Amino acid sequence: LHTSPLNSNRKSLRGSLAGSRGSLAGSQSSLAGKVAIVTASTDGIGLAAAQALGQRGAHVVVSSRRQSNVDKAVALLQREKIQVTGTTCNVGNSEDRARLVNMTVEQCGGVDIFVSNAAVNPFFGNIMDSTEAVWDKILDVNVKSAFLMTQLVVPHLEKRGGGSVVFVSSVAGYQPMQALGPYSVSKTALLGLTRALAPELAQSHIRVNCVAPGIIKTTFSQALWQDEDVVDELKKQLSIKRFGKPEEIGGVIAFLCSKDASYITGETITVTGGMSCRL
Numbered sequence: 001l002h003t004s005p006l007n008s009n010r011k012s013l014r015g016s017l018a019g020s021r022g023s024l025a026g027s028q029s030s031l032a033g034k035v036a037i038v039t040a041s042t043d044g045i046g047l048a049a050a051q052a053l054g055q056r057g058a059h060v061v062v063s064s065r066r067q068s069n070v071d072k073a074v075a076l077l078q079r080e081k082i083q084v085t086g087t088t089c090n091v092g093n094s095e096d097r098a099r100l101v102n103m104t105v106e107q108c109g110g111v112d113i114f115v116s117n118a119a120v121n122p123f124f125g126n127i128m129d130s131t132e133a134v135w136d137k138i139l140d141v142n143v144k145s146a147f148l149m150t151q152l153v154v155p156h157l158e159k160r161g162g163g164s165v166v167f168v169s170s171v172a173g174y175q176p177m178q179a180l181g182p183y184s185v186s187k188t189a190l191l192g193l194t195r196a197l198a199p200e201l202a203q204s205h206i207r208v209n210c211v212a213p214g215i216i217k218t219t220f221s222q223a224l225w226q227d228e229d230v231v232d233e234l235k236k237q238l239s240i241k242r243f244g245k246p247e248e249i250g251g252v253i254a255f256l257c258s259k260d261a262s263y264i265t266g267e268t269i270t271v272t273g274g275m276s277c278r279l
């Protein structure tokens, strides 16, 4: 478990944030005083979401499966003067999920924002060749754990009088990608989960939204951007002729969690460089 030297540094950190981000204070995009849990947040889009939330003043709780990755992410965010707490959490494990939420409440006093970013893809190939084990793994991590984490977090958001949940889906949730059938189906399920939860949680002043990234240059997507023939083929589908950067998703996630988005719920924002997206 790694925590920032919060108690001793809180005042000076606030001071320096107020100095460097003074223009944000009091603005609709400020997340000062908020606590944000982001799953799978030691690399790629999750880490960029933690940075974007932290830059707007939130205290971010980062996690992933490997302690060494957590250590690196915490150190990076601390260097950026972001208030951060880190721990390991494999979202597919119920004890890990409960520990992450309990630790956040104990150490940070509550939760306001939950970003469900974790996903796995253990299978490439024809969907008809996918096994029950593949489906169990993909649905457990990508869909069930996203819901079960939300179920754990919601009572804490309610205690704060409301909050924000954001799921990370994919453009593949709109148009299944070749060789990624089961993964794509799991990402379509998140579009449905967003819509199923939003009306029920609105009465608790909790907004539920989703981001569907296009192809973003991360380790997860390296099979798509390392092969030049695949890159050429994919670029034909893009209006902006390059792949996205994690921070181009992080900022949209932070926007959805801010007051700027106070009338947006049950929505999915596609962030794809212009790939056409519709179900």
Ligand SMILES: NC(=O)c1ccc[n+]([C@@H]2O[C@H](COP(=O)([O-])OP(=O)(O)OC[C@H]3O[C@@H](n4cnc5c(N)ncnc54)[C@H](OP(=O)(O)O)[C@@H]3O)[C@@H](O)[C@H]2O)c1
Pocket (backbone or CB within 6 Å): 039, 040, 041, 042, 043, 044, 045, 046, 063, 064, 065, 066, 067, 069, 070, 089, 090, 091, 092, 117, 118, 119, 120, 141, 168, 169, 170, 171, 212, 213, 214, 215, 216, 217, 218, 219, 220, 221
């Ligand atoms: N990259 C894209 O083009 C793209 C496009 C659309 C959607 N997405 C979605 O964006 C999300 C993040 O992907 P990414 O591209 O940012 O991936 P990434 O850069 O490879 O990062 C993956 C992160 O997830 C953590 N992780 C993996 N399995 C985990 C688990 N079971 N529990 C907790 N943490 C776990 C990893 O750390 P550890 O190894 O330490 O666990 C790492 O921090 C996923 O939901 C993905 O489906 C990505």
